[in-house]
Amino acid sequence: MRITIRDHERGILFKDGNYRGNLKPGKHFIIPFSQTKVEILDITKPFYIAGYHLDMFLQDADLCSELAIIDVADKEIAFHYVNDKFQVVLNTGKYAFWTPLEKHTFTVVTISDPEIHDHIDKDLLAIPQLKPYCGVYDIEPHMKGILFFNNILQRTLEPGRHYFWLGFSKIDITKVDMRKREIEINGQEIMTEDKIPIRFNFVCQYKITDALKVVVEVKDYEQQLYILLQLILREYVGTRKLDDLLKMKQEIAAYVLKALQEKGPNYGVEFLFAGVKDIILPGEIKDILNTVLIAEKKALANVITRREETASTRSLLNTAKLMEENQTLFRLKELEFLEKICDKIGHISLTGNSSLLEQLNSLLAIKNS
Structure with missing residues (x-):
């Protein structure tokens, strides 16, 4: 019986169900009724024969010379390139590809380590075939990310797109907003040195400078900054009398800002601005101050009136002296x-x-x- 093997084919010869050789292109004669069988394979496709293990064929050196073999271990994947063009991702297993017509190359990566190293083409990581293996994480321009593998701190991620292997490690990224922020204290009641309770509306502006410290070392940093601002404000107001405070609004803000800037590095932040929005007095104190203000203005008006009268009299006297002379x-x-x-x-x-x-x-x- 004559069998013709074409240029893009190979014949796998079996006798009594056992592999006996690799038939190259050309004409071959098989003795009929000899329990001989030829499996014709297309060499543009992967080497595969149903019902037979690949290792059985790899003992043939002549066959192996025409095959590219790749063995992908556990926790590995392989990028398969044909003529230097990406084709597919190979999972765990052993594969064989015909090489007479095409060049087959592979890049094997270990996905038990979440880090994706520089020799991997980052453009390939966004293809749909890699979605089960690769996680894509975006850090916005105003953010920074703190990276954890299995709850172990790794590093700070800068803005941009980041890729990590999935499946064998827990990956967490905590994002930190690096833009300017504000803390407001509204209606905070504080006792002055002369035992007068007054309420403050105070505001300060800050930005995060150390995202790692904010996430890892400081718990509820916004609440802690709020308490810090309260304590500094109380410390200053409690040592000043009401009259001094009403005259020294700018000094209050300057003192608080300086104190905050000294403490800021401990919290991973930088304070930029602080200011008093309002000082709210109790009703009875406000009435007293209004009475004092009215009395002061009346006294000032009287002083001005007397001064003008004196000046007018002095002018008349001078005129009279001139006319007399x-x-x-x-x-x-x-x-x-x-x-x-x-x-x-x-x-x-x-x-x-x-x-x-x-x-x-x-x-x-x-x-x-």
Whole structure:
């Protein structure tokens, strides 16, 4: 019986069910009824014969010379390339591929270690075939990530896309927002040195500088920062009297900010700004202060009035002295007042013996004529 093997084929010869050889392209003659069988395989496809273990064929050196063998162990996967082009991901197992027409190469990686090393092409990690094996984690531009394998701290992840092997390790990433934040204290009641309870509305601004410290070393860091701000504010206000506090709003903010900046590195943060929004007084204290303010303003108004009166009197005195010393100036002043009178009154009758009155009658008589 004649069998023809074409160029893209190979014949696997069996006799009595046992492997006996590899038939190359060409014509071959088989004795009929001799329990001989030929399995023709397409060498563009993986080497596989149902019902037979691959190791049985690999004892043939001639056959092995035409096969690329890859044995993928447990906790490993292999990237299969054909003519340097990625084809498929191979799971645990032994595989054989024909090499006469195509070049087969492999990259074996151990996925028991979650880290993906640099020799792996990162562009391949996003393909659907790798989804069961590879986890994709995105860190936003304003974030940093703290990486844990099996609850063991590894490192800080910078913004970007990160890949890790799945399946044999628990992978956790805690994201930390690195943008500026605010802490507000609203209606915080604090006793001053003179035993007056006042309420504060206070705000401060900060940003995280050490994401690792915030996640690993500080529990509920926002609550701890809030308590720290409360204590510093109480420490300052408790040693000042009410009048001083009302005059020193800027000094309060400067003191609190400096104290926060000294403590900030212990919490992995940097404080940028602090300020007093409001100081709220008890009702009765507010009434007293309003009364004091009104009294102060009235006293100030009286002082100003007296000062103006004194200045006016002083000016009149100086004018009188000048007119006494200079008769011409005196006469000019008389004429000035006379002009003002004449502008407003049409006829004036005066009696008396002073020269001024006589001149005034004379001038009025001339004006009426």
